[in-house]
Amino acid sequence: xxxxxxxxxxxxxxxxxxxxxxxxxxxxxxxxxxxxxxxxxxxxxxxxxxxxxxxxxxxxxxxxxxxxxxxxxxxxxxxxxxxxxxxxxxxxxxxxxxxxxxxxxxxxxxxxxxxxxxxxxxxxxxxxxxxxxxxxxxxxxxxxxxxxxxxxxxxxxxxxxxxxxxxxxxxxxxxxxxxxxxxxxxxxxxxxxxxxxxxxxxxxxxxxxxxxxxxxxxxxxxxxxxxxxxxxxxxxxxxxxxxxxxxxxxxxxxxxxxxxxxxxxxxx
Amino acid sequence: xxxxxxxxxxxxxxxxxxxxxxxxxxxxxxxxxxxxxxxxxxxxxxxxxxxxxxxxxxxxxxxxxxxxxxxxxxxxxxxxxxxxxxxxxxxxxxxxxxxxxxxxxxxxxxxxxxxxxxxxxxxxxxxxxxxxxxxxxxxxxxxxxxxxxxxxxxxxxxxxxxxxxxxxxxxxxxxxxxxxxxxxxxxxxxxxxxxxxxxxxxxxxxxxxxxxxxxxxxxxxxxxxxxxxxxxxxxxxxxxxxxxxxxxxxxxxxxxxxxxxxxxxxxxxxxxxxxx
Numbered sequence: 001x002x003x004x005x006x007x008x009x010x011x012x013x014x015x016x017x018x019x020x021x022x023x024x025x026x027x028x029x030x031x032x033x034x035x036x037x038x039x040x041x042x043x044x045x046x047x048x049x050x051x052x053x054x055x056x057x058x059x060x061x062x063x064x065x066x067x068x069x070x071x072x073x074x075x076x077x078x079x080x081x082x083x084x085x086x087x088x089x090x091x092x093x094x095x096x097x098x099x100x101x102x103x104x105x106x107x108x109x110x111x112x113x114x115x116x117x118x119x120x121x122x123x124x125x126x127x128x129x130x131x132x133x134x135x136x137x138x139x140x141x142x143x144x145x146x147x148x149x150x151x152x153x154x155x156x157x158x159x160x161x162x163x164x165x166x167x168x169x170x171x172x173x174x175x176x177x178x179x180x181x182x183x184x185x186x187x188x189x190x191x192x193x194x195x196x197x198x199x200x201x202x203x204x205x206x207x208x209x210x211x212x213x214x215x216x217x218x219x220x221x222x223x224x225x226x227x228x229x230x231x232x233x234x235x236x237x238x239x240x241x242x243x244x245x246x247x248x249x250x251x252x253x254x255x256x257x258x259x260x261x262x263x264x265x266x267x268x
Numbered sequence: 269x270x271x272x273x274x275x276x277x278x279x280x281x282x283x284x285x286x287x288x289x290x291x292x293x294x295x296x297x298x299x300x301x302x303x304x305x306x307x308x309x310x311x312x313x314x315x316x317x318x319x320x321x322x323x324x325x326x327x328x329x330x331x332x333x334x335x336x337x338x339x340x341x342x343x344x345x346x347x348x349x350x351x352x353x354x355x356x357x358x359x360x361x362x363x364x365x366x367x368x369x370x371x372x373x374x375x376x377x378x379x380x381x382x383x384x385x386x387x388x389x390x391x392x393x394x395x396x397x398x399x400x401x402x403x404x405x406x407x408x409x410x411x412x413x414x415x416x417x418x419x420x421x422x423x424x425x426x427x428x429x430x431x432x433x434x435x436x437x438x439x440x441x442x443x444x445x446x447x448x449x450x451x452x453x454x455x456x457x458x459x460x461x462x463x464x465x466x467x468x469x470x471x472x473x474x475x476x477x478x479x480x481x482x483x484x485x486x487x488x489x490x491x492x493x494x495x496x497x498x499x500x501x502x503x504x505x506x507x508x509x510x511x512x513x514x515x516x517x518x519x520x521x522x523x524x525x526x527x528x529x530x531x532x533x534x535x536x537x538x539x540x541x542x543x544x
Contacts, residue, residue, distance in 0.1 A: 015542045018454075078277045078386040081538040086280030093277070097384040104308050106315030111308075118304040147315075 003090070004055045004170040004201035006076060010085035011049040013071060014042050032226055045071045047226045049085075053202050053219075055170075060217035060234060061206040062241050064248075067223040069206040073097070073173050076204060091170025091201055096178060099160040105149040109140065109159050112148060116163045130166055137192065138162040139185070154181050161189055165196050172200035177212050210238050277386070288537035289530070292446075295388025302391045306398035321406055328407040332358065335476060343481045349506070350478065352419050355411045356502040357475040360437065363404035364494060365466045367441035370396045371448035372459040379544050389537055393445045400441060408434070412505065421508040429510055433501040436518055439526070440497070446529035450536035454543045469494055493521055 017033075017040045029035070032044040046068045053059055061069045074080045075087055077095040102119070103112055113131040122130050135144050138159040140151070148156055158181045177193060197203050197216060207213050213220060213234065220237035222230040230237050279287065295302070314320045335358075336351050343350045374396040375382060381392070412430060415422050452458035473494045479486075489495050496517045503511035 016539075018543065074383070078279065079383060080541060081279045081284070082281055084281045087277065089277040093386065095384065095386075098380060101380050101384055102305075102308075104312045104315075106312055107308070115304055115308050118300055121300070123300065 005088070005090050006051065006053040006171065006202060006204070007088040008049050008051040008075070008085070009087075011046060011051075011075065011082050011087060012044070012084035013046040013068075013075060013080055014044050014083040016042050030225075045226050046075070049228055051221065051228075051231070053204075055201045057219055058197070058203045058217040059205070060213035060220040060238075061204065061223060062208070062210070062213060062220060062238070063223035063229075064245075066225070068226040069223055070097075070175055072221075072223065073175055073204060073206055076171075077173055089171065093171045093173060094164075094167065094169035094200075095173035095175075096164050097175050099164045099178060100156065103148060103156070103160060106147050108146060109138075109144045109148055109151070110135065112159070113163055120167055122167075134159070134162040134166050137166070137188075154185075157181060158185055158189075165192050168196060168199045170201040172196060172203045174203065174205045174207075176207050177205060177209070177216070210242055214238055284538055285534040288534035291388040291537060292390045292530075292533060295390030296394055298388070298391055299394075301387065302394040302398060305391070305395045306402065309395070309399050310402050321403065324403055324406050325410065328359065328362075339476050343478050345478055345481070348419070352415055352422075352506055353478055353502065354476065356415065356505055357473075357498050359404065359407040359411045360498045360501055361470065361473065361475050361494070363400060363408065363437060363441070364497060365470070366400040366404060367397065367444050368448065368462050368466050370400055371441075371445035372452035372462050374445050374449040375453045375540060375544065382541060382544060389449075389540070390446075390533075393442060393449060396445055396449075397438065397441045401438060415505050419505070422505040424508045426504045426508050426510050429504040429515075430501050433504075436500060436522060437497060440522055443522075443525045443529035447532035450532065450540040450543070453540050454536070473498065493517075496521070 014034075032047075033040050034042045034044070049072065051059075061072060063069055071080065073095065074097075075082065076089060077093055078087075078089065081087075102115065104115070107115075110131065113134050114127065116134075117127045117130040120130075138144075138155075138161075140155050140159060143151060143155060144159075148159075151159070161178065161181075164178075178189075181189060194216075197205075203216070205213065205216060217234050220230075220232065220234050220241070221228060222237055222241050230240060310321060314323065317323060319326060332351075332355060335354055336347065339354075340347045340350050345353070374392050375389070378392045378395075381387065382389070416427060448458070448462065452462070469492075472488065473492055474484075474489060475498070477484075479489055496514050499511055499514040500518050503509055503514060
């Protein structure tokens with residue numbers, strides 16, 4: 001049996017721009033956008049990503065907005081297929097992009113948990129245990145039998161958080177480390193999240209919060225405009241990332257250098 | 269929510285069509301998942317109503333009554349025969365119309381799921397077909413039972429043809445969604461086009477008028493697949509005849525339909541995610 005792993009070989013992902021708009025911006029074009037006759041046709045979101053992770057690895061993905069972090073997470077989950085290169089992911093994957101997904105607000109919390117359980121493939125006693133454990137963790141008392149539309153936002157969040165973090169996958173994919181609820185619940189939520197991280201084979205965590213990445217991850221991938229800028233041990237990469245961010249803030253280095261002129265990148 | 273039990277994901281820029289075909293069967297077999305999604309969608313839609321899903325039956329009965337009163341006189345057949353004709357035709361039509369309209373939105377409605385989970389896309393197709401099936405079974409099944417009980421020509425073994433007839437309708441509903449789903453996600457005009465087309469075709473199909481009562485050229489009925497699909501269920505029940513010509517048409521149509529559906533499904537499977 002092959003151990004849990006993630007391998008990305010020369011991964012490229014280009015997305016079509018369905019409603020191509022004419023160029024109005026005067027400060028040059030982003031070389032990742034492909035123009036045909038002055039209209040944006042496609043956008044290279046990820047370029048030449050190589051990555052290999054084994055069981056036990058905790059990868060932090062950092063980078064500014066639009067660097068391709070979420071897209072990379074979706075490729076690993078299997079939502080996007082590479083335009084070029086290949087992806088091999090061995091193991092069950094759980095991706096927490098949207099904890100509240102699929103919530104039916106006229107149904108009770110209990111019914112929603114049963115639906116969640118069925119969707120992750122549980123049945124019989126395993127399904128019953130799943131629902132009981134989630135309900136117990138969420139601690140919303142008798143509200144579990146009330147329609148979810150009567151819940152406060154915090155209560156709904158607690159329940160959905162519990163439902164999303166109950167089962168332990170081989171590979172856990174997180175877009176920001178989620179927490180939920182009031183102060184006391186937040187502490188328990190963080191503990192549960194960290195315990196889930198501990199028990200998962202591989203964790204991929206995309207985050208803007210460098211302290212969290214530092215405490216959780218052993219490796220960091222720094223994405224910059226769809227390319228790997230740096231990859232290596234957490235401390236080294238986070239230090240250099242933090243330095244670059246600080247420089248960008250103080251204006252020493254432009255965050256997005258734009259050199260190409262309109263039209264010249266048409267073949268990019 | 270995006271836990272996926274499929275344990276090995278291997279994707280590259282080649283082998284796209286083979287992967288897509290495999291992915292279709294994996295999803296189609298995940299009955300527990302698409303059935304759970306479908307039933308929760310139906311329950312949510314009729315949540316907080318007293319009659320629940322039986323509203324569909326109430327509205328169907330009301331429309332039937334009005335149509336029999338106002339259109340029955342226009343027919344040459346007896347009022348009872350027209351009622352049987354209309355009841356079967358209209359309930360089957362609603363299933364086909366529903367499949368076409370929902371087919372256009374089966375991915376757009378599930379955008380959140382598509383962007384956050386690794387379920388095979390055929391799960392959303394099966395979900396939509398199941399929803400259309402549940403919501404129309406509530407009119408189709410009582411109509412067939414009433415006809416079997418009270419309409420003498422239906423009381424023969426020929427009526428067993430209704431079962432493969434309904435299966436054919438389900439298969440074609442899956443096929444319709446396999447191509448309308450992705451194409452209308454890419455070309456949003458298609459949803460409007462289909463919805464307008466369905467309304468027009470309702471009048472062009474023998475549902476509220478009986479062939480023979482109006483001076484309609486026969487080829488307009490013969491080449492109308494909707495009329496043929498209604499007839500494979502209606503003819504055995506209404507006249508006790510199997511209608512082999514209808515079955516021949518429907519069988520050939522279904523084979524071609526499935527081939528087209530597969531062709532479009534495998535070509536769009538990994539692209540439609542960017543069209544949402």
